[in-house]
Amino acid sequence: MVKQTWLFDAILYIYALGLLFYFSDFAKANRSAKRMGTGLLIFVWVLQSFYLASHIFEHELLSAYTKTETLLLFAWAVLTLSLIINRFLRVELFVFIINIGGFAAFAFNVFGNPEMVPSRPGWEIDDELLFVHISLAVAAYAAFAVAAVFSGMYLFLHRRLKGKQWSPAVKRLPSLEKINTYAFRASISGIPLLVAALALGIVWVLLQGDAVLLLDAKVINSLVVLAAYLYYYLMRQFFQPAGNRLALWNLYAFGIVLLNLILTNYMSSFHHWL
Template sequence: MVTRSWLFDAMIYMYALSLLFYFSDFANASRSAKRMGTGLLLFVWVLQTAYLAMSLYGHLTQWAFVRSDVIFMFSWLIVTISLIINRFFRIELFVFFVNVLGFAILALNIFGNPHVVPIRSAWEVNDELLFIHISLAIGSYAAFSIAAIFSGMYVFLHNQLKTKNFSQAVMRLPSLEKIEHYTYLSVIIGGPLLLMALSLGVVWVFLEGDRNLLLDPKVINSFFVLAAYAFYLFQHKSMRISGKKLAVWNLAAFCIVVLNFVVSNLVSDFHGWIWS
């Protein structure tokens, strides 16, 4: 059964948006974010169920499933289990990571399926996977850049207030509490976007069949970026660290982002196109 990939693209993007809301709920205990995440995930489940039912109906005369059907059923089962757990238990972080796995498996099934036709006739299916991967990565870098700007503002304002320098520039800035809150929100958005971008990147490497690409300097450094911001969130959420120390750490994490974007691309085997 040949299927236009717009249906699967809708699943991928809604799945990604659902994960953002789920992570926001974990970080801020937001009931509205949880409802949005659950609603989007439920819609993904409905689309998966409809496609799976049509696919299975097409195989009624056969005794064996093709590989894509098995992987798709596994992804559907993960979404189903996560919805049940989300309904009856309060373990948001578990649901988030389970769905990151489901997100990667769904992408593997979609972009590894030879019967999926790209939206653009000039593209291959892997080109769409790469497009989504790059879109998510750019989104995460934009969020981290905004977080770094806010952290810079925090350090500046903190130093000015400490020396009691109440200039006009200082008076026009938001409060330290608001700046810290905006920084935190930016990292909450950037972190899951980068995690999903990396998961799709791993899927792309798997489909390309060259596992050595996982040892590429940019890939390795991207995991360091993810670890740096995960530690930022850990400090804020679990260690209750705030203020200038957290802002300085966020600036240090952004230095790794810059290192990843500049230095790694110069020595990367398959990210050098950025400079072309």
């Protein structure tokens, strides 16, 4: 049976990407995104099924169900049921939420298994988990940075158009509607990536056996970042304020991201890498 973590790292990245597409379909009905997300989750299901079957085959059936193997079975069952339900119902948010639990359970199974061998010499298994956690968090912050740039472009163009200040730079910019759409798409791409990163962070804390770490300044501020972007999504979808107000809130939310990256590092007891 496979003991190298690189395969499971790849499964987690594919899993997170599939959840990103599902959330994108929920946020802005997009059938192609849903098809892509479904295809990625089916691929993850095939890999999980192979791993589960090989593990049960290698051990006696009853002796296979230790704590970590039970979590693996739970993660596989969650993914299986979500795919079946999604086949008959349009419940993308349900699929996303329940699979975050399956995603975390699968990660706990992999990185909580003492038999696993890190993919890089000199690494501990916790280092491997942190690498995936940090990679997803950086991807989320990059998406938020792109959204902030588009929001800044929106405010610049809005002010220029309102003041009838025409220039070659203004003429080369996309329309306000397109810039608003680009900022929204970048923001909703970052949300599921941040949720996945937080899920892996919780798994890391559970593996350390110190729940007090959940009260760390970095963890709390990351939840504030998530809340800020969820509020942005809710505002745009249900309240539909003026575009310049949305752009300003997007910039405020990114300001919280910068606060999370810079200031809370000095207040965190263990977050000194991001």
